Amino acid sequence: MSTEGSSTPSSTTPSAGAADLAARLDDLRRAYADLQARGLKLDLTRGKPSAEQLDLSEALLALPGAGTHTAEDGSDTRNYGGLAGLPELRRIFAELLGVPVDQLLAQGNASLTLMYDTVVQALLFGVPGSERPWSREEQITFVCPVPGYDRHFAICEELGIRMVTVPMTPDGPDAEAVAALVADDPTVKGLWVVPTYANPDGSVVSEAVARRLVSMPAAAPDFRIFWDNAYAVHHLTEHEAKSANALDLAAEAGHPDRVLMYASTSKITFAGSGVAFFASSPANVSWFTKHLGIRSIGPDKINHLRHATFFGDAEGVRNHMRKHREILAPKFRAVVDILDERLGDSGVATWTRPDGGYFVSVDVVPGTAARVVQLAKEAGIALTPAGATFPYHQDPDDRNLRLAPTMPPLDEVRVAMDGVATCILLAAAEATAS
Numbered sequence: 001m002s003t004e005g006s007s008t009p010s011s012t013t014p015s016a017g018a019a020d021l022a023a024r025l026d027d028l029r030r031a032y033a034d035l036q037a038r039g040l041k042l043d044l045t046r047g048k049p050s051a052e053q054l055d056l057s058e059a060l061l062a063l064p065g066a067g068t069h070t071a072e073d074g075s076d077t078r079n080y081g082g083l084a085g086l087p088e089l090r091r092i093f094a095e096l097l098g099v100p101v102d103q104l105l106a107q108g109n110a111s112l113t114l115m116y117d118t119v120v121q122a123l124l125f126g127v128p129g130s131e132r133p134w135s136r137e138e139q140i141t142f143v144c145p146v147p148g149y150d151r152h153f154a155i156c157e158e159l160g161i162r163m164v165t166v167p168m169t170p171d172g173p174d175a176e177a178v179a180a181l182v183a184d185d186p187t188v189k190g191l192w193v194v195p196t197y198a199n200p201d202g203s204v205v206s207e208a209v210a211r212r213l214v215s216m217p218a219a220a221p222d223f224r225i226f227w228d229n230a231y232a233v234h235h236l237t238e239h240e241a242k243s244a245n246a247l248d249l250a251a252e253a254g255h256p257d258r259v260l261m262y263a264s265t266s267k268i269t270f271a272g273s274g275v276a277f278f279a280s281s282p283a284n285v286s287w288f289t290k291h292l293g294i295r296s297i298g299p300d301k302i303n304h305l306r307h308a309t310f311f312g313d314a315e316g317v318r319n320h321m322r323k324h325r326e327i328l329a330p331k332f333r334a335v336v337d338i339l340d341e342r343l344g345d346s347g348v349a350t351w352t353r354p355d356g357g358y359f360v361s362v363d364v365v366p367g368t369a370a371r372v373v374q375l376a377k378e379a380g381i382a383l384t385p386a387g388a389t390f391p392y393h394q395d396p397d398d399r400n401l402r403l404a405p406t407m408p409p410l411d412e413v414r415v416a417m418d419g420v421a422t423c424i425l426l427a428a429a430e431a432t433a434s
Contacts, residue, residue: 172205202354
């Protein structure tokens with residue numbers, strides 16, 4: 001992952017280029033009026049797979065096929081049981097995620113559900129190493145790297161968990177900032193991490209950062225890292241980043257229970273009917289399974305068998321994701337190319353050049369992100385709300401935008417991005433002229 005004009009996208013500052021825009025304010029207003037007159041209706045809000053991507057998995061709908069519902073262990077996937085999920089599917093994703101099969105659970109369609117359930121179970125019962133249920137503590141705090149994933153923050157906000165922020169870097173969360181918070185504050189129970197192609201900035205946690213996070217002293221004996229490996233195999237280039245092996249590193253550091261890993265096929269097959277995974281230490285897996293078994297007698301094993309049959313093995317998943325890459329890479333190239341062409345010399349923004357994942361992160365002139373979103377909306381281009389990549393929807397500098405070019409067709413991505421560039425320039429000119 002690289003950025004335009006700086007080592008990190010958060011370093012954007014107004015420049016002489018921005019000041020020059022003030023003289024072009026009338027021209028930019030006319031260009032914006034022309035944009036509005038086009039009557040666009042475009043959407044760059046959420047990182048959803050496109051219909052073309054979903055079509056790649058159409059064969060799943062004919063699987064497993066009549067009379068072929070038997071798993072490799074002889075069980076009938078149409079019946080109850082199998083709480084841990086189908087072994088043949090777990091074996092495929094254990095290889096992809098770099099975890100032991102017996103420490104990996106395959107469940108329903110959403111990893112977000114597993115993350116939410118984990119936090120709720122911790123609040124109700126505590127986790128291995130807890131002195132009491134988290135809900136009986138006076139306060140619970142999670143460390144949130146920013147910009148970050150809005151749905152992580154929503155879990156904390158709904159459940160009354162205080163959030164504190166640390167900056168993201170190209171190598172992942174600022175590990176020293178995290179270590180300082182965790183070492184001194186026993187209320188800090190959790191850290192959110194998207195280790196590979198992070199949402200939204202595309203950063204990849206280096207092994208050095210991963211080692212620091214899993215080995216740092218923690219004031220809370222039950223501190224956990226929520227390792228959301230949502231984009232582990234979602235590459236945009238031939239350079240395929242490999243996730244740090246967090247479970248092994250944590251065990252080596254003497255904190256085997258520290259990491260809770262999540263992943264899913266939501267952006268691999270069908271977002272609404274995929275498979276989600278949970279991996280951790282034997283103690284954490286036993287703890288999670290104990291409570292899971294109260295609310296479920298087993299996951300959708302027919303869907304597990306369908307996926308295992310469709311992929312065959314881990315290489316089948318990798319080949320499938322290369323087909324995704326063929327669809328997605330041109331869209332991301334279009335985003336970066338248009339930003340380069342329209343904004344490259346203006347000095348009003350920086351943006352990421354992700355090697356994988358689903359987003360491009362753009363930092364605009366401080367104080368103008370919400371205005372950009374408003375201008376885009378009024379021109380028929382829907383963007384993720386400003387502030388969404390920060391806890392409580394509050395970007396203190398009002399500068400970060402998250403762009404999601406995956407769902408629209410390529411031609412619409414180009415049109416939308418040209419419009420977004422116009423909005424960024426106009427918002428910067430307005431701010432400079434005021």
